[in-house]
Amino acid sequence: MDKRKKTSDENTASVKKKRLVITLEQKCDVIERHERGHSNSKIGRDVGMPESTVRNIIKHAGEIKKKGKVASTFCGLQTTTRNRSVTMIEMERLLAVWIDDCNKKCIPLSRAAIQTKASSLFKAVKENGNEVDSEETFSASGGWFDRFKNRVHLHHVKITGEIANADENMAANYPDVLKKIIGEGGYTDQPIFNVGGTGLFWKKIPFRTYIFKKEKTQPGFKVSNDHLTIFEQSECENSNSKIEQNVGIPESTVQNIIKHTSEIQGKDNVAPAFCGLQTTTRNRNVTVEMERPLAVWIKDCNDKNIPHSKTTIQTDAPSLFKVENENGDEIDSEEIFTANQDGFDPFKNQDHLHVVKITEKAATTDENMAIKFPDVLMKIIKEGGYTDQQIFNVDETGLFWKRMPSRTHISKKENTQPGFKMSRDRLTLLLGGNAEGDFKLKPMLVYWSRNPHALRGYNQHSLPVLWRSNKKAWVTKAVFEDWFSSYFSPAVEKYCKDSNIAFKALLILDNAPGHPTTLGSLCENIKVIFLPPNTTSLLQPMNQGTIATFKAYYLRKIFEQAVAKTTGDDAMSLIDFWENYNIRNAIENIHYAWQQITTHNMREAWKCILPHCTNNNFESFSSQKQAIIGEIINIGRKLGFDELENDDILELLESHSEELTADDFLHLDRRQVFEDVDDDSEKADDIHMKEFTLKEFEDIFQALEVVKQKIMDADPDVDRKMQIHQDVDKALCTYQHMYEDLKKEKTIQSTLLKYFKQE
Numbered sequence: 087m088d089k090r091k092k093t094s095d096e097n098t099a100s101v102k103k104k105r106l107v108i109t110l111e112q113k114c115d116v117i118e119r120h121e122r123g124h125s126n127s128k129i130g131r132d133v134g135m136p137e138s139t140v141r142n143i144i145k146h147a148g149e150i151k152k153k154g155k156v157a158s159t160f161c162g163l164q165t166t167t168r169n170r171s172v173t174m175i176e177m178e179r180l181l182a183v184w185i186d187d188c189n190k191k192c193i194p195l196s197r198a199a200i201q202t203k204a205s206s207l208f209k210a211v212k213e214n215g216n217e218v219d220s221e222e223t224f225s226a227s228g229g230w231f232d233r234f235k236n237r238v239h240l241h242h243v244k245i246t247g248e249i250a251n252a253d254e255n256m257a258a259n260y261p262d263v264l265k266k267i268i269g270e271g272g273y274t275d276q277p278i279f280n281v282g283g284t285g286l287f288w289k290k291i292p293f294r295t296y297i298f299k300k301e302k303t304q305p306g307f308k309v310s311n312d313h314l315t316i317f318e319q320s321e322c323e324n325s326n327s328k329i330e331q332n333v334g335i336p337e338s339t340v341q342n343i344i345k346h347t348s349e350i351q352g353k354d355n356v357a358p359a360f361c362g363l364q365t366t367t368r369n370r371n372v373t374v375e376m377e378r379p380l381a382v383w384i385k386d387c388n389d390k391n392i393p394h395s396k397t398t399i400q401t402d403a404p405s406l407f408k409v410e411n412e413n414g415d416e417i418d419s420e421e422i423f424t425a426n427q428d429g430f431d432p433f434k435n436q437d438h439l440h441v442v443k444i445t446e447k448a449a450t451t452d453e454n455m456a457i458k459f460p461d462v463l464m465k466i467i468k469e470g471g472y473t474d475q476q477i478f479n480v481d482e483t484g485l486f487w488k489r490m491p492s493r494t495h496i497s498k499k500e501n502t503q504p505g506f507k508m509s510r511d512r513l514t515l516l517l518g519g520n521a522e523g524d525f526k527l528k529p530m531l532v533y534w535s536r537n538p539h540a541l542r543g544y545n546q547h548s549l550p551v552l553w554r555s556n557k558k559a560w561v562t563k564a565v566f567e568d569w570f571s572s573y574f575s576p577a578v579e580k581y582c583k584d585s586n587i588a589f590k591a592l593l594i595l596d597n598a599p600g601h602p603t604t605l606g607s608l609c610e611n612i613k614v615i616f617l618p619p620n621t622t623s624l625l626q627p628m629n630q631g632t633i634a635t636f637k638a639y640y641l642r643k644i645f646e647q648a649v650a651k652t653t654g655d656d657a658m659s660l661i662d663f664w665e666n667y668n669i670r671n672a673i674e675n676i677h678y679a680w681q682q683i684t685t686h687n688m689r690e691a692w693k694c695i696l697p698h699c700t701n702n703n704f705e706s707f708s709s710q711k712q713a714i715i716g717e718i719i720n721i722g723r724k725l726g727f728d729e730l731e732n733d734d735i736l737e738l739l740e741s742h743s744e745e746l747t748a749d750d751f752l753h754l755d756r757r758q759v760f761e762d763v764d765d766d767s768e769k770a771d772d773i774h775m776k777e778f779t780l781k782e783f784e785d786i787f788q789a790l791e792v793v794k795q796k797i798m799d800a801d802p803d804v805d806r807k808m809q810i811h812q813d814v815d816k817a818l819c820t821y822q823h824m825y826e827d828l829k830k831e832k833t834i835q836s837t838l839l840k841y842f843k844q845e
Contacts, residue, residue, distance in 0.1 A: 113150045116143045118425065171222055178206045198325040223380040227341045240779050314743045338636040347619045456624040460695050470613060475585060479594045480518030480527065481628035482561045484742050487513055491734040494727050513559055517636065518628055521696055523689035528552055529680055530569050531673065534559040540668035550677035561600040575609045596622040627691040631707025632683060637739050639679035645721040660725060780832065783825040789796040790814065
């Protein structure tokens, strides 16, 4: 019986909890955290105490503080003696010698520099020292620095420029010495030179946006420091002040953390295991698929220097989630997503987003600079001897090539259909010409696909546009340089030769990221200048109405084609017409719209920087555009767009300059996955180029004969119909020669084939 009782007592003793002893320092730490606004639960987690204990400490905060004051007073009466090792003594001796040498050489020193040098010296002395001090550590803390400063009588000297103490007497005497040297050498002011060195933080710019942490070299941005942990940066021998700048923590806190490195790392090893028992795991299904294209969208905004904030990111995230949820698995159909702060912070950390500062391309317009620029430009023109024929300007613009006004039933139907909307498929155009207005440059078109299906079999060099491609359908520096060298320079040279003027030109550009600053070195006959920053909307000639009018002509042409295709004997439905409308049709309409921009249009666009180009007798761009919009509305009535109004057309024309949304980049992301697979088939298609056949020539000639005959029968004016008949024959002369050459070639091939068969 006694034996069993004894066993029971031993078990009780073994499970009895050991009383937790809390020091006065720990209690004061809890009270300090509470006064800083931390919750009881957070304090408990941080210091490793139960929440009830934290509440009890806070309850008796007044009594604890009194004890803390008494303890600090008592401890102040006690002194401790530090036994400084041989390594420390030798390190400080060498450090004092180094400081003295720097002072003699007038090399400026700071506290951070001395602490960094002390760490490196301690390490070197320790490696070469005795084994007794092999376990000693040194952190070059603020307390050590203060004691070292007192020991070696180091005084803080304010350093100006490159000298610690300016010698005013010597400075006062030096001009006379220099004057004597100049007199002896017979120097004038021209051959007397001076140089000086200075530091420059070459990528420090204000204002904020989110960018990926891994993208550290984007143009226009301040490159941030790698946010390594404090321990990693300390091991890399970074100074405490440098770590303070990198991680945004006060230097005193950094010193305290480094001082308790071993304790903190020990807690860090325990914490994950402990936290693992309390954490829950989220199954991020549709959310994961949404965040990937969202990151692509942010990356594209950064590439184009488009500023974006936390609000814009949170606004686009739900639309992406909705698209993914509609196209995803039924298992996730009930999942709900809210772009709140709790969701944004994990996304920011997961995709390495951090706040970096940026200068927007045109955050505000600089009206003062815009007023001064015409005079500056006129001076450049006079010095270079340029005429209006030799002054050029180009500008990029986006075009959603398959978009209808939002109130049309075509647009409404498209919005109800799942998947990517073709109205969001955008291309980029480069448009421009000279100030005389008599030379419009061939438009350059940049599309996301190198060889779209609608162009397969066609020779891209024969298109009425310069065809270029990249995955973002954007004019990059490489694309622009290629355009400048392969097209612009030869085209201007030919134009000058045909116009009997000297081959020289002045190209005026804005400060877009895709415009290289080194263009002037590519051709010595072409001078390139850039508009002042933040003046594009005020000074860019192509932006003064030319591009807007061009887009109005493009839309009108689409409406005219729709009417032609949906009426007559072989009429198709409007829906079928729009489904069949492809990029090749868009290119043809772009060519047509650009041809409608007249010489007067081109010249009028320059009046903002060349006042003499103003033509008071010419219809303004705004009235011309309004007239085209009226024609579009009237044509729309024929198509059944009865609700179409002036504002609907203006909304569509202005929408071409809007940013791509998250949905668009979701589609772009998916396209890029398959683009490499399509390349092989595209190359194969390039080999089999489309060619005219004899049957096609004959059908064209036959159809034209019918048209000419109808004109002859219908037109009562004999001279007029005969002139039109001759003009048609003249226009078809090239086709007639091609037909005859092809017919001869076929005849020769047929004769050879018969000959070989007889053999």
